[in-house]
Amino acid sequence: MAGIERLLGSATHGGTNTAHGDLLGGLLWRAPTAGQGRSRALLEARSLTSDATHWAQAQVGSHVRYGLFQPRASEEGVRLPKGTLAAAACFSRLVGERAPNAALVLTVAASAPRKEDRYFVVCLEDGVPVIDVLSNEIDARNALGGEDRPIWSDNPVAYPNCETADFAWLASGGDRLARVQPMPVNPWPLVGAGLVASASLGAWMLVQHVHRVEADRQSAAAARAADPAPRYLAALAGQQAAMATERAALVAAAREIFGYRTWIPGWALASAECSARTQACTRDWVRRGGTFEDLRRALPDDALEMLVPQGSSVPALDVARTRHPFKVARRTMLQSGRPLHALQAAFSEAGPLLQRWRTADVVVELKKPALWPRVADVPATFVHPAAVLAGDVDLHNVPGPFIVEALGSAPDFVSWESVRVDLGEGSDARGLLKFSATGVFYVAAR
Numbered sequence: 001m002a003g004i005e006r007l008l009g010s011a012t013h014g015g016t017n018t019a020h021g022d023l024l025g026g027l028l029w030r031a032p033t034a035g036q037g038r039s040r041a042l043l044e045a046r047s048l049t050s051d052a053t054h055w056a057q058a059q060v061g062s063h064v065r066y067g068l069f070q071p072r073a074s075e076e077g078v079r080l081p082k083g084t085l086a087a088a089a090c091f092s093r094l095v096g097e098r099a100p101n102a103a104l105v106l107t108v109a110a111s112a113p114r115k116e117d118r119y120f121v122v123c124l125e126d127g128v129p130v131i132d133v134l135s136n137e138i139d140a141r142n143a144l145g146g147e148d149r150p151i152w153s154d155n156p157v158a159y160p161n162c163e164t165a166d167f168a169w170l171a172s173g174g175d176r177l178a179r180v181q182p183m184p185v186n187p188w189p190l191v192g193a194g195l196v197a198s199a200s201l202g203a204w205m206l207v208q209h210v211h212r213v214e215a216d217r218q219s220a221a222a223a224r225a226a227d228p229a230p231r232y233l234a235a236l237a238g239q240q241a242a243m244a245t246e247r248a249a250l251v252a253a254a255r256e257i258f259g260y261r262t263w264i265p266g267w268a269l270a271s272a273e274c275s276a277r278t279q280a281c282t283r284d285w286v287r288r289g290g291t292f293e294d295l296r297r298a299l300p301d302d303a304l305e306m307l308v309p310q311g312s313s314v315p316a317l318d319v320a321r322t323r324h325p326f327k328v329a330r331r332t333m334l335q336s337g338r339p340l341h342a343l344q345a346a347f348s349e350a351g352p353l354l355q356r357w358r359t360a361d362v363v364v365e366l367k368k369p370a371l372w373p374r375v376a377d378v379p380a381t382f383v384h385p386a387a388v389l390a391g392d393v394d395l396h397n398v399p400g401p402f403i404v405e406a407l408g409s410a411p412d413f414v415s416w417e418s419v420r421v422d423l424g425e426g427s428d429a430r431g432l433l434k435f436s437a438t439g440v441f442y443v444a445a446r
Contacts, residue, residue: 004075006134008087008108008120008167021083023171024180025120025134027056027067029088042066042184056086057177060096060127067129069180084180088122088129090173095152096127103144104165105153108134123149228378233386235375242330243372243390243442244415245276249328251408253281254419254435258400262423264298266290267320273420276328287318295320333413333442340388340413340444343369350411362406365394366441387445396436403435414441 006026033044042055052068059065067086071078091104104122119140123131133143152165203210253274260283262269267285274281283302285295295304302322306315333340341349357364369391371380393414398406400421407416416439424432 004078004080005072007081007084008106008134021085021171021174021179022081023087023090023167024069024080024084025087025122025132027069027086027088027129027132028052029058029065029067029129029132031065053183054080054180055183056089056180058086058089058092058096058128059177060092060100063126063128065128065130067132068183080180085171085174085178086180087120087170088132089178090170091122091152092124092128092173093175093178094170094173096124099150100124100127101147101149103149103151104170105140105144105151105155105159105162106165106167106170107154228375228382229384232375232378232382232384235373235378236386236388239373240332240334244331244333244440245417246329246331247408247410247416249326250274250276250416250419250437251404253326254404254407256281257419257421261298264290264294266294267298269423270319271420271422273418274326275418276326276330277417279326279328280323281326282321282323285320285322287320292320295322333415334388340442342446343389343443346411346413346441346443350413353409353411357406360402362398362402363396364406365396367392367394369441369443371445372442383445385446389443389445390440391443393439393441394436395438396434398435398437400433400435403437407437410439411441413443415439 004024006024008023008025030044032040036044052070054069056067056069057064058067067088069080088104091102095102102124104120106120108118108120110117116136118134119137120134121131121140121143122129123144131143133140135143151159151162153159153162154164154166156162156164257272257274260269260272266288267290268288270284270286272281272283282305283299284307292304299322302324305321305323307319307321308314309316340346354364369389371378371382372388372390374380393416395406403419403421407419410416416437418439419437420435422434422436424434
């Protein structure tokens with residue numbers, strides 16, 4: 001026992017023999033996570049304290065803390081006396097309910113191997129220990145802190161208003177929970193070790209078979225990697241349902257744009273756009289003496305957005321944008337019985353229509369198509385009977401009277417994604433409204 005310096009109530013250690021058991025100080029007190037049982041709480045507390053071997057409990061009402069005894073290097077291999085009590089738990093038992101923030105200061109007299117007195121200090125919070133130290137006078141006073149607490153002590157000179165206390169009185173607060181007990185064994189590491197051993201044995205028995213299977217798998221994977229067709233066809237199947245918009249929605253949006261007001265009190269319309277990609281219709285306004293409240297009153301169903309000029313972080317005051325939702329259904333163009341034509345055949349069929357548009361000053365640009373959809377590790381030159389090419393369509397500078405017809409009568413392989421109008425200035429109605437539209441066209445790769 002001589003190796004355990006924190007025993008307070010044993011005559012062989014300079015303390016006082018008690019009828020209730022030896023007293024042990026200097027434990028670490030941990031509060032468990034709410035809702036845990038005692039075993040799980042102790043394992044949790046132990047995980048926060050390295051090499052704890054014993055525990056005790058202090059409880060006042062619903063407040064619980066576990067005190068953990070962690071042997072010092074000089075205490076390794078030294079057994080605690082049977083029936084040892086956690087001194088801080090005894091103090092909590094005696095005064096915790098009537099003085100939940102009380103403190104205890106007791107003197108541990110010097111002994112032969114220790115020439116100076118030591119001081120045992122306990123501080124309670126909510127009736128249970130938070131500080132439990134055995135140290136010199138300076139460290140003890142620091143541990144006690146400056147908080148105004150009711151104090152129990154055997155030194156009325158240092159603490160004039162203290163309640164009288166000694167080790168015999170302290171030990172009288174010992175109960176079953178205050179007794180220091182060995183930490184419970186966590187069975188899971190043993191179970192885990194058994195499972196690991198079983199798994200290792202099974203792996204060793206199957207290693208030759210696994211090697212053969214892995215070699216076959218690698219050969220099959222190399223063969224699949226050399227053929228990009230499965231990856232491309234899987235991507236095509238997954239994305240084709242959303243490749244095109246329902247044209248009627250874009251035509252309806254263009255008709256609605258004709259009904260927009262170009263002027264509201266204090267604001268002039270600069271442009272308007274409906275986009276399937278952003279799922280919104282927007283209108284950009286230029287201020288002509290109005291305020292944002294004028295826009296809100298005139299368009300109560302639209303959301304108002306502030307526009308930030310390029311290079312600035314502050315919204316502009318003379319422009320604004322209003323927005324309302326624009327829902328567009330999407331569909332596939334790969335329908336049975338209506339296959340896509342190759343590029344040359346598609347343009348040969350649509351050529352007369354596009355030529356008539358050009359005669360009417362309806363300018364349309366169809367850019368060079370590329371493989372669609374793009375898939376990693378599938379080359380852009382990939383050729384397959386089911387492969388699809390996609391290119392951008394740009395319809396611009398369309399006079400107002402022709403935009404609805406152009407959107408509705410466009411070739412079937414074109415999917416419109418947005419329609420826009422920009423307002424000019426002047427008295428020429430033809431020059432005031434300039435429509436444009438963007439989209440995607442799809443053709444077969446061959």
